[in-house]
Amino acid sequence: MKEKFTIGEMAKLHQIRESTLRYYDEKGIFQPKFVDPQTNYRYYTIGQFSMLSIIKFLREMKIPLKDIKLFVENRTPALALDLLENQMELLMNKQREIEYMMSMMQHKIGAIHEGIQQPSSAMTIKVLQARPIRAVAIDGDIPDELFEFHLNELQKEVHPLFAGDIGVSIPKEAILQQNYQQYNRLFILLDPQYTEVDSYSHIDEGMFACMYHYGSYETSIHTYGSLHEEIERQGYEIVGDTIEVGIIDYALTPREEEYVTEIQVPVSKKK
Known part of the structure; x- marks a missing residue:
């Protein structure tokens, strides 16, 4: 041999x-x-x-x-065991990261599908749990360059694995006066599974009247008009700041007419 x-x-x-x-x-x-x-x-x-x-x-x-x-x-057998056990722990952590990334991808895929397929005139009522966010206060007439600066700073503070959609909030008073771009807060949604809600700012839980807006942010007045009509017609009233969450934005398409934004207005039934 x-x-x-x-x-x-x-x-x-x-x-x-x-x-x-x-x-x-x-x-x-x-x-x-x-x-x-x-x-x-x-x-x-x-x-x-x-x-x-x-x-x-x-x-x-x-x-x-x-x-x-x-x-x-x-x-030695002991060294081999230690080596393999340490690597097993690393692989299990990596597996959890991969599973989480797949979950995030599935969420984003579902949101894009829903945003594309949902008729723009349809209002839906959603009951949403408290959502942790990393946020910064902004002025309503903030220049695009400063908006991007604040967004970049927020993204630095959040582990990319646990960061979700980007959104803004609009004060109730501005909404009632039809000032739909008077933003007062820019935020990144965080995954509640990996975030203690009490450790961050959060969007309060509650009932939201939701509608998708298609197109540039400047044309949202038409969608807001339809949404307010439906809120009134179905016997609801606005009770807090409105939330806008980007579903499809510049990161996914350069064409503003393809933008999709979900408008979420906190409401309650009129007494």
């Missing part, structure tokens, strides 16, 4: 690149065990097969090479 193997043979047998074996050799992670005294050629031995298999397994588990080198040099 053959007991010595060149680097090319070792690579072929174990389905690994020669360049990877050379790198392992250079870094002292896995080196040929036998040197021919006459030719100085270096060979791997059959006894090294199991070690290479372990190294490949650890790399498949995304364990860093520095940790693998430490294990190879000081390998």
